[in-house]
Amino acid sequence: MSERKYWNEEMETKSYEEMSDIQFGKLKNQIHYIYNNSPLYYKKKFDDAGVKPGDVKTWEDFYNLPIMGNKEMEIKSQKESLDRGDGHPFGTFLCAPVEKVIGMTATGGTTGDPTFSYIYTVKDLRINDEVWARVFWKAGIRHGNFVANIFAQSMHAGGWPVNHALTSYGACSIPVGAEAGTDRILRMLNLFRPAAIVGTAPLMEHLIERCPEVLKKSISELGIKILLCAGAPGAGIPSVRKKLEDAYGAKIFDSAGGGQGAHMVSCDSKEYYGMHMNCADYFIWPGDLIDPETGKAIQIAEGVIGHAIFTALEQEAKPFFRYAWGDLHQVFTKECPGCGFRGLRIRIVGRADEMLIVKGVNIYPTAVKGIVNTFFPRVTGEMRIILDEPGPDVKPPLKLEIEHAGLSQSELPALRDIIIQEIRNKLEVRPDVKLVAAGTFERAGGVSAKGTLIEKRYKNS
C-alpha cells in the first residue's frame, strides 16, 4: 500500500484561489481579535489609519492597510511595554494575557536588545506542531526516525519549538544544536546515524569538510537520507543543493520560516521548484507582496517578485499582522511540475536590505554565492563580498574574496578568470576576484549558524 502524499490532505491540496476564501474568513476574525486585545499597539495602528475592523471587507481593503509591523516597530513596542512596567519584555503587541504565554524564542541580541518575536500560547504551539508535521511528512521523515537538530538552540526558533514538533509528531529529536560545535555534532551523527538532519545549509556544508578530520570517514558513510534546511539561504541554490546531495548522498529539502511557526518546504522532485506554501490556512504568506520601492501592493501572478508581508491568521500570543520581514520573494502560482502542488510556491530572492547596486544592476549576495559554488570542488564554497563603504550602492568593481580548495599557484589565474567571466555573464557585472587560501573565512557555526556573505571593511558611524 502506498502511503499518503500529505500530512493534511484537506489543507495541503487546495489551490491558491480556494485557500484565499478560507484565509479571508479567518482574517476578519483575526482583525477583530488583535484590535480588541492590543489597545496600545494594533488598535492604535488601525485608529491612526482611520480604519475600523469592520471596514476590511475585501482583499483590496486589506492590501491598502499600512504596514503594521517590522523589527523597529517591535523593538519600540517592547521598550514601551518595559517602560510602562508591564513586567515582561514581549511588547505592547502582546494580544494574549501574559499568563497564557507558555513559551518564547528571541531573535538577535548579539549587538542590541533581543526581540521576542515568537511567543506561544497552547494554541500557538499546536499550530507550530501541525505546520512542522506537514513539513516533516513532505520531507520523508517518519515516526520513529532519529532526527538531529543542528539549529542553534539557545532562545532560537529552530531550538525547542522544532524539538517539540518532532516529539509531538512521533520522531526522536537529537537536540545537539549548532552551539555544540562541529566536532560534537559529527560525533552525535556517528553515534545515532539519524535518518535526517534539520539545520542551516551553511553548517551542513561545513560538516562535509570537517567529517574526514573528526571521524576519519566521509560524511556519506553516515547514511543520512534527508537534509531539511532552513534559517539561511543555500538549499535553494542549485550548486549548493548539488554539493550537499553528492556529499551526503541525501535528499535536500529547502524550507523557510516566516516566524510564528510558519514554514514552507520544497518537494521531492529532482528539479528545484521553490518552496511550497502548505500552511496557507494559518498564514497570509507569500500572498501579500509589495513593491520594495513604492510600498504598493503587487498583483500575485506567476513569477512576480516583491517584498513579502506576513500575517498570522490564528495566532494568539503576539500575532504578526502585515509584518514586513525584509525578504524579497519570487512567487509562482502554477501547479508544481514536480509534485502537482496547487498552492503558491516561492523562491527567496534575497534580503531587501542586503541588495547591492552596482552600476544600476541589482545584485543579491546569494546569487553570487550560487555562481561561485558551481566551481566546487576547485573552490571550498566559502566567499565574501567586500564592502569598503556602506551599501546598497557599490562603487565598481564589486570586490569578492573566494576560497580556493588548495590549488597550486599556477592554477589560480585560470580559475580566477573563469569565475569573473561566469559572474559577468550571469549578473552583468564584472567583479574583482581575489582567490584566498582554504580556511580563510570563519565557518557557519556558533550561535547563528547562518553564515555570512558580506564583509564590511568600514567603520560603522
Ligand SMILES: [Zn+2]
Ligand atoms: Zn512540488
